[in-house]
Amino acid sequence: MSNTLIVIPVRMASKRFPGKPLVLIEEKTMLEHVVDRAIESKVGDVLVACCDKEIKNLMEKRKIKYVMTNKKLISGTDRVFSAYNSFKNKKKYENIINLQGDVPFINCNHISKLHSLIKGELMEIATLVSEIKSKKKISDVNIVKTIISKHKKKYYKALYFSRLPVPFNSNKYYEHVGIYAYTIKALKKFVSLGRSNLEEQENLEQLRALDNNMDIIVAKIKKAPISIDTPEDLILLNKSRDKK
Numbered sequence: 001m002s003n004t005l006i007v008i009p010v011r012m013a014s015k016r017f018p019g020k021p022l023v024l025i026e027e028k029t030m031l032e033h034v035v036d037r038a039i040e041s042k043v044g045d046v047l048v049a050c051c052d053k054e055i056k057n058l059m060e061k062r063k064i065k066y067v068m069t070n071k072k073l074i075s076g077t078d079r080v081f082s083a084y085n086s087f088k089n090k091k092k093y094e095n096i097i098n099l100q101g102d103v104p105f106i107n108c109n110h111i112s113k114l115h116s117l118i119k120g121e122l123m124e125i126a127t128l129v130s131e132i133k134s135k136k137k138i139s140d141v142n143i144v145k146t147i148i149s150k151h152k153k154k155y156y157k158a159l160y161f162s163r164l165p166v167p168f169n170s171n172k173y174y175e176h177v178g179i180y181a182y183t184i185k186a187l188k189k190f191v192s193l194g195r196s197n198l199e200e201q202e203n204l205e206q207l208r209a210l211d212n213n214m215d216i217i218v219a220k221i222k223k224a225p226i227s228i229d230t231p232e233d234l235i236l237l238n239k240s241r242d243k244k
Contacts, residue, residue: 003094004044004115005087008034009079010101011071012052016142016230021055021101023234026241030228031055033104035064041111043097049083074195075205076100077180081191084184095119096187100178104237106225113219114181117155123217124186125209127158128177130224137175138165142229144176144204148218158216161204175224180206186214 010021010031021031028036031048038046048059048066051073059066067083080098084090095118097111110128117126129146137143141163148156160166161176182190189212196211198204209216226237 002044003092004097004119005084005090005093005095006038006041006044006046006097006099006111007049007080007083008038008046008099008101009049009069009076009083010052010055011050011079012054013071017228017234020228020234022058023228025104025234025237029058030104031058031101032062034099034101034106035062037104037106037108038099038111041108041115043111043115044093044095045089047083047087048101049079051079075208077187077205078191081187084187094184096182096184098180098182100227102228103178103225104228106179107221107223110177110221110225111179113221114179117217117219118181118183124183124214125190125216126181127206127216127218128179128221128224129156129174129218130177130221132173132175138173142227142233146174146176146218148174151217154219156218156220158206158210158218160210161206162202163204174220176206177221177224178227190214 012019014020022029049069050066051069051071067086069079069082073079144161145166146161147159147167149159151157193208193212196208198207198211228234
């Protein structure tokens with residue numbers, strides 16, 4: 001029995017793409033694609049953290065576990081913790097994977113890789129990055145760039161996250177992939193902290209951890225999944241799928 005819980009935080013009120021969890025991609029909603037990938041990874045139980053009746057109704061129809069959370073929560077991770085904290089079976093879990101609800105075709109192996117990382121090492125938080133190959137992506141503020149330094153073995157430590165091209169004039173830039181793994185202790189600590197100045201300036205919740213001296217360990221993957229942040233991203237995704 002796995003002691004890991006995958007939580008997918010979603011809400012309909014996205015500023016850049018309202019209603020995106022329920023947009024159709026190849027006859028399924030985006031959220032259903034993410035849920036199915038999480039289940040296929042066989043890493044652990046899957047729980048959707050939502051705050052909208054439309055999503056609740058879909059989860060009931062699909063017989064997928066969900067928890068209704070407060071619409072006013074300030075970040076996806078705060079929503080993840082709220083769902084975990086309300087979940088009746090929470091005591092059996094030692095690790096939480098926060099899987100963003102806008103990566104419909106994330107590779108199941110990447111979920112497994114992150115799971116292995118948090119289970120096999122002494123760390124608080126882990127995430128994934130991928131080297132950026134496109135110059136357009138480097139300047140795209142919707143693509144979060146990550147500064148990393150060598151940690152140990154084949155892993156790295158995150159030094160900073162930004163929407164700007166950092167580090168300046170670098171030969172390599174790394175895109176942050178929207179998936180995190182936490183120990184329960186680290187997740188509780190994270191949500192107990194107030195929003196940091198850098199978190200608010202960049203609008204990136206992971207900076208709350210770095211601002212409070214919580215290490216984020218990073219593993220590299222070859223190709224980042226397409227994240228749907230805007231309607232234009234969905235158009236690009238559909239075009240890429242049509243070519244296959």
